[in-house]
Amino acid sequence: MADPQTVPAIEFRHVDIVFGERRKAALKLIDAGKTRDEILASTDAVLGAADVSLTVERGEICVLMGLSGSGKSTILRAVNRLNEVARGEVIVRHEGCAIDVAKCDVTTLRDIRTHTVSMVFQQFALLPWRTVRQNAGLGLELQGLSTAERNRIVDEKLAMVGLTQWADKYAHELSGGMQQRVGLARAFATNADILLMDEPFSALDPLIRTKLQDELLELQQSIKKTILFVSHDLDEALKLGNKIAIMQDGRIVQVGRAEDILLAPATPYVAEFVKHMNPLNVLRGSAVMRPVRSLKREGSSLLLDASGDVRLRVDESDRPISVEINGDGGTMGRADAEEGQLDRPCDVIIAPADLRLRAAIALKRQTNHPILLVDDLGRLAGLCDNEEIYRGLLQRADSR
Structure with missing residues (x-):
C-alpha cells in the first residue's frame, strides 16, 4: 500500500471519456490515433478526453486550459464523477488513501463529494430563495452539522471573503463578484482538501476578475488547498497556476510551469497560444540566470564579473557572507521576488531565485552589479545581469 504522505491529491491515469452509445467502437479508434472529428464521423460518439495522464500534488494550483471544447471541463468533472470515465483511473486522495473515483462504490463517492472534493x-449556482449565509452553509447542511455549528463555520468563511455584512442578503441583492465570493465561501466551508474551479471568474468584468484572482492567491497562502482550475484565459492561467496543462481536442499536449511553456512550446498549437504573452509578466530569474556552477572560484570567494573586481565571499554552503568591490568592502541588500522592493540602498542585491523578470529589470536600475539569486535556504543559485535578462527576452523572441 502506498505511503499516505506520497499519495498525490489527484492523479489521472490514461483517462478516456466518450459521450455516446458506441463507446467501445470509439475507444478502438482512440487507440488507432484517430482524431475527434474522425471518431464522431465513424461512431456518432463525441470524444471528451483521450489518454489523459496528469498528476496534481497536494497544495498545488493546476490550471487546465485550451480553446472551447478542448476537454478542460470534461476532465475536471471526472474528479467528482459528474462525468463518467470510459477507461482509465481517476485517483483522489481521500482520508489518506488513494481512491479510484471512476470505480468506487456509491457510498464512497458520496463521502468524497461531501468531505474531500x-x-x-462558473455561473455561481446560488439558490435564490436562500440567504448568503444559507447558501454558503449548504454543504455543511448536507454533512448534517447543527445550525449553530454551521453558522459558526460559515461566518468565519464569509469574513474570509469579505461578505460578513451581506450574510442575510439574497443573491439578487449582490453583484456578480460578490455572488462568486459566496460560491468560494461555500466551497471553503466544507473544509474539502480539493477545490474544482470551472472558469469561476470568466463571467465577471475584467477588473473584478483580476481582483478575485488576487484574492484567491492571497487566500491560498493560508488555506493551502489543492485546486484544479479550468480557464481559457492564458493570462489567468499563467498568473494562478503552479502547473499548467494545455489541452487540444481532448488530449493534453503540454504540461509544465508557465515559464517552461512560454520559452519552449511543445506544439504549434501551444506556440499560437503563448505568442502574444509578455515574458516580463511570466519569466522568473531561475529561467534566465547564470548558474552558480559556471562562476569562477578563488578559495571561499566567487568572482561575479570577468575582471574579478567584484568578489562574493560565501560560506561552505554557498550562502553569501560579504562582497568586495575593487578591493573595498561593499554593501548587500535584499529584495522580494514579486515587486523587487529593496530593504535598503546597497551595492549588490540579493533576491529569491523566483524573482520576476520585470522586477529584475527595475532592480538593475539601482545597481551596476549582477543580482545574486538565492534558493529557499539562502544558498547562491546564480546571477542575473543585463546579459541574462537580454538572453531571456531574445530567447522568447526567437521562439515566436
Missing part, C-alpha cells in the same frame, strides 16, 4: 461553478 468541493466545486466552484
Whole structure:
C-alpha cells in the first residue's frame, strides 16, 4: 500500500471519456490515433478526453486550459464523477488513501463529494430563495452539522471573503463578484482538501476578475488547498497556476510551469497560444540566470564579473557572507521576488531565485552589479545581469 504522505491529491491515469452509445467502437479508434472529428464521423460518439495522464500534488494550483471544447471541463468533472470515465483511473486522495473515483462504490463517492472534493461553478449556482449565509452553509447542511455549528463555520468563511455584512442578503441583492465570493465561501466551508474551479471568474468584468484572482492567491497562502482550475484565459492561467496543462481536442499536449511553456512550446498549437504573452509578466530569474556552477572560484570567494573586481565571499554552503568591490568592502541588500522592493540602498542585491523578470529589470536600475539569486535556504543559485535578462527576452523572441 502506498505511503499516505506520497499519495498525490489527484492523479489521472490514461483517462478516456466518450459521450455516446458506441463507446467501445470509439475507444478502438482512440487507440488507432484517430482524431475527434474522425471518431464522431465513424461512431456518432463525441470524444471528451483521450489518454489523459496528469498528476496534481497536494497544495498545488493546476490550471487546465485550451480553446472551447478542448476537454478542460470534461476532465475536471471526472474528479467528482459528474462525468463518467470510459477507461482509465481517476485517483483522489481521500482520508489518506488513494481512491479510484471512476470505480468506487456509491457510498464512497458520496463521502468524497461531501468531505474531500468541493466545486466552484462558473455561473455561481446560488439558490435564490436562500440567504448568503444559507447558501454558503449548504454543504455543511448536507454533512448534517447543527445550525449553530454551521453558522459558526460559515461566518468565519464569509469574513474570509469579505461578505460578513451581506450574510442575510439574497443573491439578487449582490453583484456578480460578490455572488462568486459566496460560491468560494461555500466551497471553503466544507473544509474539502480539493477545490474544482470551472472558469469561476470568466463571467465577471475584467477588473473584478483580476481582483478575485488576487484574492484567491492571497487566500491560498493560508488555506493551502489543492485546486484544479479550468480557464481559457492564458493570462489567468499563467498568473494562478503552479502547473499548467494545455489541452487540444481532448488530449493534453503540454504540461509544465508557465515559464517552461512560454520559452519552449511543445506544439504549434501551444506556440499560437503563448505568442502574444509578455515574458516580463511570466519569466522568473531561475529561467534566465547564470548558474552558480559556471562562476569562477578563488578559495571561499566567487568572482561575479570577468575582471574579478567584484568578489562574493560565501560560506561552505554557498550562502553569501560579504562582497568586495575593487578591493573595498561593499554593501548587500535584499529584495522580494514579486515587486523587487529593496530593504535598503546597497551595492549588490540579493533576491529569491523566483524573482520576476520585470522586477529584475527595475532592480538593475539601482545597481551596476549582477543580482545574486538565492534558493529557499539562502544558498547562491546564480546571477542575473543585463546579459541574462537580454538572453531571456531574445530567447522568447526567437521562439515566436
